[in-house]
Amino acid sequence: MKPLKLLFIRHAQSVGNVQKRMQGQGDFGLTEEGKRQAEKLGHRLLDESWRPSHVYSSPLRRALQTTELLLAPFMAELLPTTVSDLVDGEVDLPLESLAAIHGDITVEYATELQEHQNGIFEGLTWPEARAQYPALCEALESSSDWIPIPGAETLEEARDRCHQFVQKVLKRHRNGDQVWVISHSWILQHLIAELLGCDRSWRIASRNTAVFEFWIDHARWQRTDQNRFNTDLWQIRRFNDCRHLHTGDR
Secondary structure (H helix, E strand, O other): OOOOEEEEEEEOOEEEHHOOEEEOOOOOEHHHHHHHHHHHHHHHHOOOOOOOOOOOOOOOHHHHHHHHHHHHHHHHHOOOOHHHHHHHOOOOOOHHHHHHOOOOOOEEEEEEHOOOOEEHHHHEHHHHHHOOOOOHHHHHOOOOOOOOOOOOOHHHHHHHHHHHHHHHHHOOOOOOOOEEEEOHHHHHHHHHHHHHHOOOOOOOOOOOOOOOEEOOHHHOOOOEEEEHOOOOOEEEEEEEOOOOHOOOOO
């Protein structure tokens, strides 16, 4: 039996990460270091023969660039030898072109995978937010309870779109499919909680390009007997894995 394999990936380092900005759904691109991180992970996945049949990506720029770089080594491997030699592994094409070349890999932009919509804080550093909204920031610093931020989505709204996305994946895919999901650190916590069936969301401090891999026996997913507790059928193969960041440059 070949399980349904799901690979959740946080995007690579962005300009907003380095500047310590609350990026939210702002469109920040990758840094040069971020591009190297994504390239390392792409080559690692290629070496592992972890070739996706379907790719879902957040449409935000930092996630799209990460997805392009992850797919690039797979594309270079399948190009005719003469063309592959010309590009020398350096591929810089939009996702539409990559998907066209990889005719059997479906690439889809999924708005459910966007980062938290953080309203008036979007794009600000915390010192900038404190200067502009001192009373709100003081309230946030003095309480662990969720305090609404003007223009931001609620926790329930964010968790609901994660539920919708996970259910869509489970409805669309079957055993044998290999799925990549490229998203963002905050929303990944809720996506993983949904997949695991948790009624709470848990803090996960994931690094850029961290990988979470799950294997599911989709044919038995709806079973309500003791197989729900059969750990051969639902496996966490790696969790917050970023070993590729510690390998030498190619």
